[in-house]
Amino acid sequence: MSLRTFIPVQTASLLIACAAAQAQVVVIVSTKNPVTKLTTEMVSQIFLGQSTTFYTGWKAEPLDLAEGSPARNEFYAKFLGKSAAQVKAHWSKQSFSGKGSAPAVVSSDADLIKKVAENPKYIAYVDKASVDAGVKVITIQ
Amino acid sequence: MRIHRRSRQAFLAGAALAATLGRASDGDFPNVKFSGFASIVGGKIANSPPLGFSPDPGTAPPIYIADWSNWGVYTNSFSFKPESRGGVQAVVGFTEDLKFTGQAVIRATDTTPALTWAFLSYNLSQDWEIQLGRKRIPLYYYSDFQDVGYAYPWVSPPPEVYGWEATNFNGASLRHKATVSGASVTASLFGGKETVNESRYMLSSGQSKTDVTWDHILGGDLEINKGWLALRGVYIQADPKFVDRLDASLDSNSKMKAFGLAANADFGEFFILSEFGQNTRTYPDGTETKAPCYTFGAGYRLGKWTPFLNFAQYREITDVLGYSPVNYKRGALTLRYDLSSNTALKVQLDRYLEFNGTAYTTDSTIFRVAFDVVF
Numbered sequence: 402m403s404l405r406t407f408i409p410v411q412t413a414s415l416l417i418a419c420a421a422a423q424a425q426v427v428v429i430v431s432t433k434n435p436v437t438k439l440t441t442e443m444v445s446q447i448f449l450g451q452s453t454t455f456y457t458g459w460k461a462e463p464l465d466l467a468e469g470s471p472a473r474n475e476f477y478a479k480f481l482g483k484s485a486a487q488v489k490a491h492w493s494k495q496s497f498s499g500k501g502s503a504p505a506v507v508s509s510d511a512d513l514i515k516k517v518a519e520n521p522k523y524i525a526y527v528d529k530a531s532v533d534a535g536v537k538v539i540t541i542q
Numbered sequence: 543m544r545i546h547r548r549s550r551q552a553f554l555a556g557a558a559l560a561a562t563l564g565r566a567s568d569g570d571f572p573n574v575k576f577s578g579f580a581s582i583v584g585g586k587i588a589n590s591p592p593l594g595f596s597p598d599p600g601t602a603p604p605i606y607i608a609d610w611s612n613w614g615v616y617t618n619s620f621s622f623k624p625e626s627r628g629g630v631q632a633v634v635g636f637t638e639d640l641k642f643t644g645q646a647v648i649r650a651t652d653t654t655p656a657l658t659w660a661f662l663s664y665n666l667s668q669d670w671e672i673q674l675g676r677k678r679i680p681l682y683y684y685s686d687f688q689d690v691g692y693a694y695p696w697v698s699p700p701p702e703v704y705g706w707e708a709t710n711f712n713g714a715s716l717r718h719k720a721t722v723s724g725a726s727v728t729a730s731l732f733g734g735k736e737t738v739n740e741s742r743y744m745l746s747s748g749q750s751k752t753d754v755t756w757d758h759i760l761g762g763d764l765e766i767n768k769g770w771l772a773l774r775g776v777y778i779q780a781d782p783k784f785v786d787r788l789d790a791s792l793d794s795n796s797k798m799k800a801f802g803l804a805a806n807a808d809f810g811e812f813f814i815l816s817e818f819g820q821n822t823r824t825y826p827d828g829t830e831t832k833a834p835c836y837t838f839g840a841g842y843r844l845g846k847w848t849p850f851l852n853f854a855q856y857r858e859i860t861d862v863l864g865y866s867p868v869n870y871k872r873g874a875l876t877l878r879y880d881l882s883s884n885t886a887l888k889v890q891l892d893r894y895l896e897f898n899g900t901a902y903t904t905d906s907t908i909f910r911v912a913f914d915v916v917f
Contacts, residue, residue, distance in 0.1 A: 440724075442724055442768070442769060443724075445769075446721070446726050446767070449767075451719075451726035451728075451767050452719075452721055452726050453668060453669075453719065454668060454721075460668065468883055469883065482810045483810075484843070485883045486846070486880040486883060486886075487843075489692070489883055489884060489916065490692060490693050490694075491693075493579065493687070493690050493692050493693040493916045494686075494687050494690065494693040496577060496631070496633075497577075497579060497629070497631060497645065497686075497687045497689075497690045497693070497916075498678065498686030498687045499643045499645075499659055499661065499663070499673070499677065499686070500686070502575065502633065
């Protein structure tokens with residue numbers, strides 16, 4: 402018998418409710434990519450164009466979901482501490498000074514996962530429920 | 543500012559190259575991305591008594607100089623002319639490593655489109671990039687994108703720091719990116735030349751037909767980003783030369799050395815923007831004018847609202863006989879509202895104080911409204 406069975410029913414349902422209220426956004430890379438862990442700083446630098454490689458030295462290229470999508474807003478708020486407007490302002494600075502352009506946008510979770518699975522250079526975020534074979538969830542420290 | 547012949551040739555050469563390579567490439571290349579920005583800014587000086595002397599016949603002093611380079615000046619009459627502007631940009635990717643970036647800006651003060659960017663960039667490796675063509679002079683932190691109102695909290699970058707005769711140059715730059723102890727570091731070296739025919743900056747001296755050249759531009763910068771902290775240092779030297787078409791006695795030559803240090807801290811809701819710089823001009827007779835300047839601001843993001851308080855000063859120290867060094871300070875309160883994910887509204891109140899000024903400026907209060915968009 403596991404300890405889990407001793408959790409009162411009320412507490413268990415509360416935990417599930419909390420999990421449901423927060424979209425579970427996770428960071429993903431291809432299973433072909435050896436990276437398993439990243440710091441929030443590394444994720445932030447890649448998604449803001451300040452770093453173009455993983456710590457392994459492999460090329461890193463971020464992909465975004467569509468502007469306004471809940472997973473995108475949650476990702477930037479949770480991992481970078483930035484609002485959609487702040488991210489837009491950052492990329493206006495970069496793109497209009499010839500220093501780089503915002504990540505390419507993939508409109509659906511399925512297309513995003515397919516693209517990430519095929520190429521180890523991509524890094525993206527997606528609702529945990531959409532994670533599929535070919536990609537793996539990165540542990541963020 | 544007019545489009546320079548050389549720049550136009552660079553732009554056409556880039557476009558021709560785009561067409562040629564376009565036929566040769568396959569896959570995702572070549573590709574073209576268009577984007578743009580605009581700011582509609584209106585404002586006026588609130589109730590300052592009239593002054594007699596005007597440096598340029600188009601204005602009724604007192605004036606407030608919001609943009610030195612383009613001579614964007616406010617008077618007692620409300621106007622959208624001094625700072626309203628718009629720009630379009632095209633980035634052509636020929637291969638994963640070779641790109642062309644072109645940007646043209648049009649201003650209410652000068653409706654002839656000015657070419658601000660027209661350069662080819664090539665990634666020599668993952669960390670090294672070379673750029674050739676027309677670029678912004680990366681003098682201070684906001685110089686590269688000072689026309690893009692959406693990208694910053696105030697209506698326009700402080701003219702105390704951002705106000706020089708030349709804003710662009712034709713030349714080359716080399717950029718290196720690295721990660722050092724978890725911090726992202728970007729360093730660049732640049733060099734080139736700029737000629738501004740009938741410089742609008744020189745209207746501040748009452749000279750309407752003066753050509754300004756910044757020859758032998760040479761400089762380097764270093765930017766470090768880690769977490770909440772962004773630091774930037776820059777050094778630049780050039781040989782500014784002024785040639786007046788109407789009065790040769792107004793011609794001047796000097797050697798310029800400038801440096802700048804910027805430190806920005808962003809804690810999510812609370813943020814600080816600060817910058818200090820000094821521009822020194824040494825004249826052939828050995829006399830010198832030093833112009834230290836600073837800006838310091840703090841803001842707080844409350845959802846879509848961002849109130850921002852800023853202080854700035856520009857002053858000159860000189861041993862040039864008969865030259866009266868300028869010294870002024872300004873405090874500003876800006877309120878930004880993010881209308882949507884690509885538009886913002888701003889209102890700004892400036893209090894400008896002069897300790898040693900010009901015959902056409904005086905202590906004044908300036909009110910401005912702005913609408914910024916990026917697309």
